[in-house]
Amino acid sequence: MKIAIDAMGGDFAPLEIVKGVEQARDRYQEIEFQLYGTAEQVKPLVKDWTRINLIPTTEVIEMGEEPVKAMRRKKDSSMVRAANAVKAGEADALFSAGNTGALLSSAIFLVGRIKGVDRPALATALPSFEGPHDQFVFMDLGANAENKPVHLYQYGILGSFYASHVLNIENARVRLLNNGAEEDKGDEVHKVAHQLMKNSHAFNFVGNIEARELLAGTADVVVADGFSGNAALKATEGTALTMLKQIKSAIMASGLSGKIGGALLKPAFKTIQKKLDYNEAGGAVILGVNAPVVKTHGSAKANAVANTMGQIKIMIENNLVGDIQTFVADHADDLKAAKQALQNDENV
Amino acid sequence: MKIAIDAMGGDFAPLEIVKGVEQARDRYQEIEFQLYGTAEQVKPLVKDWTRINLIPTTEVIEMGEEPVKAMRRKKDSSMVRAANAVKAGEADALFSAGNTGALLSSAIFLVGRIKGVDRPALATALPSFEGPHDQFVFMDLGANAENKPVHLYQYGILGSFYASHVLNIENARVRLLNNGAEEDKGDEVHKVAHQLMKNSHAFNFVGNIEARELLAGTADVVVADGFSGNAALKATEGTALTMLKQIKSAIMASGLSGKIGGALLKPAFKTIQKKLDYNEAGGAVILGVNAPVVKTHGSAKANAVANTMGQIKIMIENNLVGDIQTFVADHADDLKAAKQALQNDENV
Numbered sequence: 224m225k226i227a228i229d230a231m232g233g234d235f236a237p238l239e240i241v242k243g244v245e246q247a248r249d250r251y252q253e254i255e256f257q258l259y260g261t262a263e264q265v266k267p268l269v270k271d272w273t274r275i276n277l278i279p280t281t282e283v284i285e286m287g288e289e290p291v292k293a294m295r296r297k298k299d300s301s302m303v304r305a306a307n308a309v310k311a312g313e314a315d316a317l318f319s320a321g322n323t324g325a326l327l328s329s330a331i332f333l334v335g336r337i338k339g340v341d342r343p344a345l346a347t348a349l350p351s352f353e354g355p356h357d358q359f360v361f362m363d364l365g366a367n368a369e370n371k372p373v374h375l376y377q378y379g380i381l382g383s384f385y386a387s388h389v390l391n392i393e394n395a396r397v398r399l400l401n402n403g404a405e406e407d408k409g410d411e412v413h414k415v416a417h418q419l420m421k422n423s424h425a426f427n428f429v430g431n432i433e434a435r436e437l438l439a440g441t442a443d444v445v446v447a448d449g450f451s452g453n454a455a456l457k458a459t460e461g462t463a464l465t466m467l468k469q470i471k472s473a474i475m476a477s478g479l480s481g482k483i484g485g486a487l488l489k490p491a492f493k494t495i496q497k498k499l500d501y502n503e504a505g506g507a508v509i510l511g512v513n514a515p516v517v518k519t520h521g522s523a524k525a526n527a528v529a530n531t532m533g534q535i536k537i538m539i540e541n542n543l544v545g546d547i548q549t550f551v552a553d554h555a556d557d558l559k560a561a562k563q564a565l566q567n568d569e570n571v
Numbered sequence: 572m573k574i575a576i577d578a579m580g581g582d583f584a585p586l587e588i589v590k591g592v593e594q595a596r597d598r599y600q601e602i603e604f605q606l607y608g609t610a611e612q613v614k615p616l617v618k619d620w621t622r623i624n625l626i627p628t629t630e631v632i633e634m635g636e637e638p639v640k641a642m643r644r645k646k647d648s649s650m651v652r653a654a655n656a657v658k659a660g661e662a663d664a665l666f667s668a669g670n671t672g673a674l675l676s677s678a679i680f681l682v683g684r685i686k687g688v689d690r691p692a693l694a695t696a697l698p699s700f701e702g703p704h705d706q707f708v709f710m711d712l713g714a715n716a717e718n719k720p721v722h723l724y725q726y727g728i729l730g731s732f733y734a735s736h737v738l739n740i741e742n743a744r745v746r747l748l749n750n751g752a753e754e755d756k757g758d759e760v761h762k763v764a765h766q767l768m769k770n771s772h773a774f775n776f777v778g779n780i781e782a783r784e785l786l787a788g789t790a791d792v793v794v795a796d797g798f799s800g801n802a803a804l805k806a807t808e809g810t811a812l813t814m815l816k817q818i819k820s821a822i823m824a825s826g827l828s829g830k831i832g833g834a835l836l837k838p839a840f841k842t843i844q845k846k847l848d849y850n851e852a853g854g855a856v857i858l859g860v861n862a863p864v865v866k867t868h869g870s871a872k873a874n875a876v877a878n879t880m881g882q883i884k885i886m887i888e889n890n891l892v893g894d895i896q897t898f899v900a901d902h903a904d905d906l907k908a909a910k911q912a913l914q915n916d917e918n919v
Contacts, residue, residue, distance in 0.1 A: 368758040402801040410716040434805035451799040453750040457782035458806035473839035484835025487828045491821035
């Protein structure tokens with residue numbers, strides 16, 4: 224299998240990307256890596272060229288650039304060239320740690336939407352601290368600022384496939400992020416989405432979930448609109464970070480006994496921090512496009528990059544995208560019927 | 572000053588409500604308490620009737636009831652009678668630990684919207700862990716499932732008054748919860764709201780905030796639409812709770828040294844937990860109605876109830892509602908102009 228790599232995207236690119244790719248090359252014998260990047264910068268960093276190819280590019284999409292414009296204008300950028308390689312079938316998946324918006328645009332406009340999927344979404348696996356599984360799928364994390372009910376319904380399908388094919392969770396319990404447990408809660412979009420999901424046989428919908436329960440393990444797939452999904456994800460990250468910082472500073476301020484306590488508890492804290500540090504385990508995936516497209520955190524170091532290659536390998540091996548394509552094609556009539564049943568509702 | 576109290580609302584009503592009122596009576600000499608509740612249940616609980624009056628009622632609005640219906644039908648319920656007392660000028664503020672939706676309806680339809688405020692909102696003070704102040708105002712927490720830009724703009728005014736009059740923060744830094752820092756981020760509602768807020772002289776708008784920064788002290792008032800505000804608040808609560816639980820169980824599982832560490836760190840953890848336990852400090856306030864209406868957590872015990880009375884006392888003493896009424900009346904033209912400037916935009 225071949226992975227097209229945007230070697231120039233991310234805070235520590237190209238150094239940490241190249242280091243991560245070499246780590247991944249040593250771990251995963253079956254992967255060939257195509258590095259898209261500025262030759263003068265990338266070439267000196269590669270220590271061993273086994274299963275690594277450099278495809279020289281001349282442009283770089285920066286973090287602050289307007290996504291769609293950047294993608295359209297910088298045709299010889301590392302990201303666009305890598306995306307076009309996937310489009311042309313020269314690679315099986317696309318990796319970048321760069322501009323998220325530009326990667327979304329490249330995924331949707333170059334790699335291409337899966338026929339029948341209206342709006343691709345950004346998904347990630349977050350830790351579950353209780354319940355039967357260690358992780359759950361959370362989406363949309365903000366690929367879309369606005370969603371219609373039919374998008375949320377489709378996320379139930381995409382998320383369930385990610386749960387089964389990557390997290391090894393069969394018959395995933397899908398919940399809709401809403402401001403209450405009852406089915407009549409929420410704005411019009413979420414009320415209609417709830418009904419669509421409830422009446423669907425395409426996945427195992429088990430009702431609404433409130434953000435308070437996100438980490439508690441009561442769902443394997445949590446579907447959210449991009450705006451509130453983004454808010455809930457960031458509130459979760461921010462709170463976890465603030466608490467760890469507060470605990471550390473409380474330990475530092477609490478005199479000798481507190482410092483001894485802190486030292487004794489270090490292993491326990493490490494366990495929790497590791498579980499919370501889901502960015503280290505892999506990237507966020509753009510689901511609903513014709514190949515695995517994965518975005519690692521901009522500040523990802525080599526180890527996170529290498530772990531993400533392992534995650535991409537699983538997606539390719541387990542035919543995640545192919546199985547979604549087949550399912551959506553086979554159920555095109557159901558999807559249309561769901562839309563039609565609600566055609567009088569302007570929100571659908 | 573007089574506070575009308577729904578003695579029957581909440582998980583531990585009427586016992587903990589009455590106990591809390593007696594604590595508050597002993598703390599605050601200037602408050603008279605009107606207890607609305609079922610006489611046979613409330614009467615035996617009151618130990619000292621100094622500055623406490625019982626107004627017997629025959630009905631109770633339960634937690635699960637449909638809010639507007641319950642308010643309309645149960646005219647002799649403790650909540651509706653207490654709200655009507657405020658409406659009639661017999662009391663200065665309304666307190667309840669009961670059904671949030673019914674209290675919102677009672678606040679809006681009985682106590683009444685302030686003229687010029689389109690949508691009252693639910694606000695609370697949350698802890699700031701960094702920055703110049705210990706707390707910030709967060710609203711709307713879910714009074715509204717959908718908001719228009721003009722509502723968010725008005726929340727900037729309401730929240731600033733709460734910051735100055737209750738939290739003692741002058742010239743409060745107002746931010747808009749959005750999915751990015753740049754002004755063109757978000758859906759149409761948030762883009763338009765940003766422009767309205769930016770162009771306003773009614774308060775000190777300093778830009779967007781992402782949910783990751785909520786607790787970090789970069790804002791004194793965070794304005795959110797009710798749906799994503801609710802999601803961000805609950806994600807914050809859930810994450811904090813999960814982390815404290817995880818730390819406790821990690822300590823229990825980590826052998827003798829971990830347990831000793833945990834014991835040594837107890838004071839440090841207590842400090843953090845206390846700061847996070849903002850429900851203990853007071854209730855959520857319905858801003859934009861003609862009197863202070865405060866909702867304490869359903870599971871509030873006597874101490875939280877008494878603290879909430881202290882919070883209500885400050886609102887009355889500092890003339891929070893009167894000053895909002897005056898400001899909104901004085902700026903009616905500005906508000907209309909803001910609406911008109913955007914009248915071509917159907918979202919306003």
